[in-house]
Amino acid sequence: MRLKLIVCKVLQKESYFCAARSRNTVDIHLMPQGLHNEPDKLRTQLIEAVKSVRDIQDRPYDALLLGYGLCSNGIVGVSASIPVIAPRGHDCITLLLGSRKRYQDYFDSHRGVYWYSPGWIEDGKQPSQERFEETLREYTEKYGADNAAYLMEMQEGWMKEYSWATYIDWDLPGSDEYKKYTRRCAEFLKWNYDEVPGDPGLMQRMLDGRWDSGEFLIVPPGQSIAQDLTNPGIICCKDCQA
Helix, strand or coil: CEEEEEEEHHHHHHHHHHHHHCCCEEEEEEECCCHHHCHHHHHHHHHHHHHHHHCCCCCCCCEEEEECCCCCCCCCCCECCCCEEEECCCCHHHHHHCCHHHHHHHHHHCCCEEEECHHHHHHCCCCCHHHHHHHHHHHHHHHCHHHHHHHHHHHHHHHHHCCEEEEEECCCCCHHHHHHHHHHHHHHHCCEEEEEECCCHHHHHHHHCCCCCCCEEEECCCCEEEECCCCCCCEEECCCCC
């Protein structure tokens, strides 16, 4: 099969890793990182990316894959003239851990967890000493030292809700350095440090075309993705309610 994967840049390394091992031809379209914070913008840009897939007629794709979970309803409304496949999960952490169950089990036993991975670390916006110092410098230059200190106190207040910095390890090149970085972040933030093995199984099955309905939402051509209002956090097919 020839497949098109539209995925957040945060999963760039993992996506290419799995695509290289798939027997299918997988073309990858990387989306800007951080769009999950602006669901309407994510939805708009996803729809535009889907249109670009539709415009390719010489070598049509057999299916369109979305490397997104529900992501604040950012994928709701997406449809295509070919089947659309999306993992049944809340966000990209489900893909990194390999299943919704692993995600939920860890979350239940580690309240206040902030996830780290190669893509998130490279983005440079993870809680860290570097981010703190850069933000403080910017605020000081704009607003003066006293106002900067106040703004930092207000902005960083949300960090008190977290107590774990957890690195998801796919054992990709550079993993040791990413682990060290995450550990330094935990020490600076006074959080606990942990690392868990990543599992490429879910993403690999998506790229291999093994789309079990329990793991993936399979949207027929012409139908669109909707949120199941009876089960918050679940995505379904608008017409078939699968």
